[in-house]
Amino acid sequence: MFLEYQLVPQTTIKPRSFVGLMALYESNFLRLLQLIPELEQLDGCFRSRIAGDCDLHVSILERSRYTVTLSLTYLFDLPDGKVADPDMTVRVYLDGRLAESMSFSGQPVHEELRRLAKTDGRALGARWKRNVVLNKWLEYLIDQGHLVLDRSPA
Numbered sequence: 449m450f451l452e453y454q455l456v457p458q459t460t461i462k463p464r465s466f467v468g469l470m471a472l473y474e475s476n477f478l479r480l481l482q483l484i485p486e487l488e489q490l491d492g493c494f495r496s497r498i499a500g501d502c503d504l505h506v507s508i509l510e511r512s513r514y515t516v517t518l519s520l521t522y523l524f525d526l527p528d529g530k531v532a533d534p535d536m537t538v539r540v541y542l543d544g545r546l547a548e549s550m551s552f553s554g555q556p557v558h559e560e561l562r563r564l565a566k567t568d569g570r571a572l573g574a575r576w577k578r579n580v581v582l583n584k585w586l587e588y589l590i591d592q593g594h595l596v597l598d599r600s601p602a
Contacts, residue, residue: 470546479586483496483595487516494599496596503523514541516539518540519538535553536552
């Protein structure tokens with residue numbers, strides 16, 4: 449039995465179409481709720497830690513009546529210092545039950561995200577690409593067992 453969040457919109461809807469993009473936003477929302485079940489009530493900074501993967505950091509950047517803007521990132525300890533990568537800003541439309549990647553900065557350091565960005569990089573428009581990467585990253589985080597409930601230390 450398939451659950452809604454298991455749908456892969458980029459395989460069922462014409463890529464880069466408006467309908468396809470809205471289906472992708474809906475899938476992003478469902479996956480994000482699975483990762484952050486209390487999204488509508490949370491405020492501040494949170495972290496998910498699991499063995500064998502990077503810590504996932506989530507920061508609520510802005511909240512209004514109908515939207516929540518948040519940051520999703522891994523923090524890497526590199527010789528030059530800590531690097532946030534990917535540094536993705538996501539806007540969640542609570543009333544429309546949609547989630548859109550607003551920005552995706554940097555060349556991914558995490559191996560899985562590098563693979564995803566390379567796979568989808570040539571054929572897709574910028575908005576489609578960002579949201580496919582978000583969708584697949586959320587799927588990966590859920591599969592790894594991430595669950596955002598713990599507040600990050602200040």
